[in-house]
Amino acid sequence: MNSEHDVDVIVVGSGGGALTGAAVAARAGLRVAVLERTPLLGGTSAYSGGACWLPGTAVQQRAGLPDSTEGARTYLDAVLGEVEPDRRARLEAFLAHAPDLVAELETDPDLDFEWLPFPEYYDAPGRVPAGRSIQPTAITREDLRPEIAALVRPPVERDRAGQPGRRTLSGGQALIARLAMIVAREGGDLRVGHRVTGLVTQADRVVGVRFDGPDGPGELRARRGVLLAAGGFEGDAAARTARGVPGDVAWSMAPAAANTGDAITAAAALAAATDYTGQGWFCPGLAQPDGGGSFTLGFRSGIMVDQHGRRYGNESLPYDRFGRLMAAAPERVPSWFVFDAAEGGRLPGIAMPEGDPEAHLAAGTWVRADTIAGLAAATGLPAAELEEQVARYNGFCETGVDADFGRGSDEYDTFFTGGTGPNRALSPVLTPPFTAARFVLSDLGTKGGLVTDPEGRVLREDGTPIAGLYASSNTTASMFGAHYPGPGAPLGSAMVVASLAVRAMAVSAP
Numbered sequence: 001m002n003s004e005h006d007v008d009v010i011v012v013g014s015g016g017g018a019l020t021g022a023a024v025a026a027r028a029g030l031r032v033a034v035l036e037r038t039p040l041l042g043g044t045s046a047y048s049g050g051a052c053w054l055p056g057t058a059v060q061q062r063a064g065l066p067d068s069t070e071g072a073r074t075y076l077d078a079v080l081g082e083v084e085p086d087r088r089a090r091l092e093a094f095l096a097h098a099p100d101l102v103a104e105l106e107t108d109p110d111l112d113f114e115w116l117p118f119p120e121y122y123d124a125p126g127r128v129p130a131g132r133s134i135q136p137t138a139i140t141r142e143d144l145r146p147e148i149a150a151l152v153r154p155p156v157e158r159d160r161a162g163q164p165g166r167r168t169l170s171g172g173q174a175l176i177a178r179l180a181m182i183v184a185r186e187g188g189d190l191r192v193g194h195r196v197t198g199l200v201t202q203a204d205r206v207v208g209v210r211f212d213g214p215d216g217p218g219e220l221r222a223r224r225g226v227l228l229a230a231g232g233f234e235g236d237a238a239a240r241t242a243r244g245v246p247g248d249v250a251w252s253m254a255p256a257a258a259n260t261g262d263a264i265t266a267a268a269a270l271a272a273a274t275d276y277t278g279q280g281w282f283c284p285g286l287a288q289p290d291g292g293g294s295f296t297l298g299f300r301s302g303i304m305v306d307q308h309g310r311r312y313g314n315e316s317l318p319y320d321r322f323g324r325l326m327a328a329a330p331e332r333v334p335s336w337f338v339f340d341a342a343e344g345g346r347l348p349g350i351a352m353p354e355g356d357p358e359a360h361l362a363a364g365t366w367v368r369a370d371t372i373a374g375l376a377a378a379t380g381l382p383a384a385e386l387e388e389q390v391a392r393y394n395g396f397c398e399t400g401v402d403a404d405f406g407r408g409s410d411e412y413d414t415f416f417t418g419g420t421g422p423n424r425a426l427s428p429v430l431t432p433p434f435t436a437a438r439f440v441l442s443d444l445g446t447k448g449g450l451v452t453d454p455e456g457r458v459l460r461e462d463g464t465p466i467a468g469l470y471a472s473s474n475t476t477a478s479m480f481g482a483h484y485p486g487p488g489a490p491l492g493s494a495m496v497v498a499s500l501a502v503r504a505m506a507v508s509a510p
């Protein structure tokens with residue numbers, strides 16, 4: 001077994017939280033090692049849009065937005081309602097430190113942010129019109145160190161197809177690439193193919209990790225602390241079932257064989273507390289011929305129906321809210337999304353990836369017919385109900401009012417749509433042939449896990465911290481609980497907690 005004793009901070013995982021922690025630690029002069037299980041950096045974060053819900057920063061000010069820390073607090077209070085005191089403390093730390101973190105990162109020559117127009121997910125006091133999320137600016141491959149360019153996980157549609165990334169890296173790709181550049185530039189050690197399998201302790205303190213690496217098992221020690229930021233357990237079927245997370249490993253958006261909850265298991269072996277373990281960041285998932293699911297948002301037309309052929313919600317809802325509607329009744333998984341030929345037979349929505357319509361039709365994940373009754377026969381849905389639902393929806397498109405679910409009444413509903421009728425979120429299902437696409441319940445990761453204090457220290461059931469052990473990202477119980485307040489909440493919260501954790505490590509006694 002290899003044994004090394006020469007870093008200050010070990011970061012487990014390489015998503016947005018992990019690499020923010022690593023970058024902040026490396027910039028503070030700490031020796032950092034990042035251990036990533038897969039051969040590529042970035043995990044689900046590299047697939048993401050890179051939206052960061054980081055309120056009250058200079059980026060929103062530059063964009064002239066009516067955003068402030070106080071406004072974000074008002075919004076969170078309205079969305080989350082009453083929260084437990086320990087979670088309140090974590091939210092306050094997040095709100096207080098989001099501006100500092102962005103200010104610090106923007107002093108770095110390798111990272112800048114810009115406003116990303118994308119409405120927040122609830123119509124609540126404190127909401128900023130068109131949203132307050134920010135994103136890292138795009139970067140081209142030529143501007144990256146070649147070793148980093150080769151290590152960034154490609155966007156999901158290319159990664160799943162076994163293709164390399166694009167020349168321009170934007171969104172989550174840019175976030176991972178830029179943070180990894182900082183870590184490498186400051187002398188940090190980015191190790192892919194290193195799966196952390198356990199924690200090393202000494203007199204009740206975590207002093208390192210055990211890993212399986214390219215040269216076999218090894219041990220690495222950290223003088224100041226270990227940050228667990230290794231995703232959730234969305235890739236572990238047994239853990240999902242045991243903890244009651246709806247959905248399925250095959251439908252989850254995380255890269256294959258990445259997030260199986262190793263870090264949570266390792267900390268739980270030291271009696272770490274867990275919470276919100278039944279929770280995920282949910283979304284409707286377009287069923288794929290290979291059994292997978294694709295994150296889908298921004299429906300421009302069409303209706304989602306359950307196995308009785310009935311609509312059950314506003315299809316334009318923010319995706320986590322629609323996913324939760326799907327999870328609420330068994331007859332909603334799978335659902336069918338019914339649309340017409342107005343867009344040439346392609347899905348009138350954004351699916352990542354959509355896949356090839358012909359392949360869908362051949363596999364039966366999509367069925368097509370010249371009439372709604374024909375579609376009902378092909379899907380097994382009751383024809384009279386489906387015809388009635390489509391006719392009713394088409395009537396709503398004419399009046400501009402969805403009398404059943406209020407689709408189009410919120411700014412989010414019309415953000416992605418190009419409709420020309422009285423309600424831009426309501427475009428009718430009129431032009432044959434008609435298509436029904438099978439939908440399952442997908443997720444962007446689980447978000448229940450280790451309980452931490454505001455600085456990311458991992459806590460035991462009795463509330464005492466496990467010395468030397470910190471966690472962020474989907475490895476922890478989300479500070480937002482069962483809510484997804486707005487675009488970038490997963491990354492924004494992960495980044496701030498990771499940065500607070502390494503700052504705490506920087507001032508801890510080695």
Ligand code: FAD
Nearest residue numbers: 013015037043044045048049050051196231473474488491
């Ligand atoms: P990941 O980013 O998945 O990183 C975890 C890493 O840890 C993985 O690389 C994994 O291989 C590694 N790992 C796991 N176990 C071990 C181990 N034992 N040892 C070493 N390494 C290990 N969120 C936003 O905030 N904004 C967005 O714009 C946004 N857009 C999205 C768009 C898409 C298409 C998808 C799929 C998701 C999106 N999300 C977005 C959600 C967000 O990407 C994830 O919830 C978040 O990135 C999870 O971060 P993480 O660090 O917890 O996990």
